[in-house]
Amino acid sequence: MYWNPKYECMPRDEIKxxxxxxxxxxxxxxxxxxxxxxxxxQEIGFEPxxxxxxxxxxxxxxxxxxxxxxxxxxxMFAVSLSEVIRIHSSSGxxxxxxxxxxxxxxxxxxxxxxxxxxxTAGVHKSDVIQNAYGYGLFTGGLGIHYxxxxxxxxxxxxxxxxTKRQVMIMKDYGTTVLTCTPSYSLxxxxxxxxxxxxxxxxxLRIGIFGAEPWSENMRREIEERLNISAIDIYGLSEIIGxxxxxxxxxxxxxxxxxxxxxxxxxxxxxxxxxxxxxxxELVFTSLxxxxxxxxxxxxxxxxxxIEEPCPCGRTSVKIGRxxxxxxxxxxxxxxxxxxxxIEHVLLEIGQTEPHYQLVIDRIGYLDxxxxxxxxxxxxxxxxxxxxxxLSKKIQNEIESTLGISVKxxxxxxxxxxxxEGKAKRVIDKRKI
Amino acid sequence: MLVKQLSVFLENTPGRLYSVTSVLAENDVKxxxxxxxxxxxxxxxxxxxxxxxxxLKILQEKGYAAKITNAIAIEVCDSPFQQMQKIxxxxxxxxxxxxxxxxxxxxxxxxxxxxxxVDDLETAMEYLKREKMTV
Ligand SMILES: [Zn+2]
Numbered sequence: 209m210y211w212n213p214k215y216e217c218m219p220r221d222e223i224k225x226x227x228x229x230x231x232x233x234x235x236x237x238x239x240x241x242x243x244x245x246x247x248x249x250q251e252i253g254f255e256p257x258x259x260x261x262x263x264x265x266x267x268x269x270x271x272x273x274x275x276x277x278x279x280x281x282x283x284m285f286a287v288s289l290s291e292v293i294r295i296h297s298s299s300g301x302x303x304x305x306x307x308x309x310x311x312x313x314x315x316x317x318x319x320x321x322x323x324x325x326x327x328t329a330g331v332h333k334s335d336v337i338q339n340a341y342g343y344g345l346f347t348g349g350l351g352i353h354y355x356x357x358x359x360x361x362x363x364x365x366x367x368x369x370x371t372k373r374q375v376m377i378m379k380d381y382g383t384t385v386l387t388c389t390p391s392y393s394l395x396x397x398x399x400x401x402x403x404x405x406x407x408x409x410x411x412l413r414i415g416i417f418g419a420e421p422w423s424e425n426m427r428r429e430i431e432e433r434l435n436i437s438a439i440d441i442y443g444l445s446e447i448i449g450x451x452x453x454x455x456x457x458x459x460x461x462x463x464x465x466x467x468x469x470x471x472x473x474x475x476x477x478x479x480x481x482x483x484x485x486x487x488x489e490l491v492f493t494s495l496x497x498x499x500x501x502x503x504x505x506x507x508x509x510x511x512x513x514i515e516e517p518c519p520c521g522r523t524s525v526k527i528g529r530x531x532x533x534x535x536x537x538x539x540x541x542x543x544x545x546x547x548x549x550i551e552h553v554l555l556e557i558g559q560t561e562p563h564y565q566l567v568i569d570r571i572g573y574l575d576x577x578x579x580x581x582x583x584x585x586x587x588x589x590x591x592x593x594x595x596x597x598l599s600k601k602i603q604n605e606i607e608s609t610l611g612i613s614v615k616x617x618x619x620x621x622x623x624x625x626x627x628e629g630k631a632k633r634v635i636d637k638r639k640i
Numbered sequence: 641m642l643v644k645q646l647s648v649f650l651e652n653t654p655g656r657l658y659s660v661t662s663v664l665a666e667n668d669v670k671x672x673x674x675x676x677x678x679x680x681x682x683x684x685x686x687x688x689x690x691x692x693x694x695x696l697k698i699l700q701e702k703g704y705a706a707k708i709t710n711a712i713a714i715e716v717c718d719s720p721f722q723q724m725q726k727i728x729x730x731x732x733x734x735x736x737x738x739x740x741x742x743x744x745x746x747x748x749x750x751x752x753x754x755x756x757x758v759d760d761l762e763t764a765m766e767y768l769k770r771e772k773m774t775v
Contacts, residue, residue, distance in 0.1 A: 583649045583682075588705040590647035590757070591739065592677045592684050599681075618682050620651050622703035 211327035230495035241286035322355020340388035347449030390422040397433040461514040461526030649705040673744035
């Protein structure tokens, strides 16, 4: 089922033509209204009319979170504040918050994108959506809210927290669609079990989860425990909020709304554009936004572009699930390695919460990557042979994922310090 | 007889064996037998102790990956080698694979206990009983 088949199923060449026209308008708007964009274009001797094809976009410099911070709060806006009808912002826990603004037109576009997003995920007008994303400065809550109203579904704006009340509402109000972070959905599942409510008492059928990285294993667990179809959603406030990309029920990548955004994947180190299928940093350019046009915004999120046509009939390119952040990247023998790729392999092998550490050393001129994996109760067997097989299996899977040889070492449980928040995953002993 | 054997995962680095045996000593665990199987990187320590379940809890609380597995213990005397031969022959006739074995001195003076870990525990027990081996 489609919300807007004209755009969702538009032939590729027409999408490209539309993108080119809209990109030209975006560059014009940015050049004439945002001093930052005018300066960086002038520095490389680029005028908006120099854009002859979509390929010319690659000549333009990237935009980063740093640019938003340097122009805090409204310096990147392309309209006067009187045109802005809404502000959202990040929490600013790691520095100055990033502030984003929307004109009335932007809000309408976002609602349209979110309506499309929800329908792509399988939501109907007759659904009851329990929106447990936070309402407030965070874009998650209101983003889903406007999309749900647009398609005429019933929205319950419960926001996050108070899990017992969430479960009560879910049961009594007949919730059919749950929207929240994947980890919170598992917390809800646990609470449902604790409260002694059976799955048959709930009408839940779809969950739309995002705002944090998750895995296929986690999807299986959520789907089984809540008896739903779990859909991955992607977005970030700098680009618009939730709804930049969404999975369809085929769950083989997230459709990008290409009539509103251009997606590129680059090598985070060199900035070079990578071919479809290769992992790198996601870069988005907005095509229709008025208040805050974004040109080649570096998301810091690692994924890849999937070009193969989707059986659902939508013609847009897809992105793979988010596999990590560029901040975590390490380069070994010239190959970009993300700890999350290794974590993914361990999860697929059946570890529920893998504890591991990557030790990189240089012996002679060769970089050696040793993956140390804690042996969990579940993995441990009395048999030395099966432990060796397990170790070899981990090695093979990691090598085929990364494309470089690694050494795997099984270590005792609790070898690695458990810290609040981020564990120290990488020990780089190389002296370069 | 069927014995509950305790297996513990150990890294093959200096001091690991000492550290696990220290934990056992601190908790007054009576070790009847001990055997270490190892590779270049890691080892599996197998123990026969008086209270396997309690010991398992102690080790797990200390953060070791440990589990209890069933093994066969058979008392052998005087000419242990011949008796062992007999047992091994019996097992091989039934196509039962011996994964590993180790011996230790039993409670009866002059006798030893041999611990067998086999792939088909049930069949092995059945045949050893039928052949009136002291099982
Ligand atoms: Zn699709």
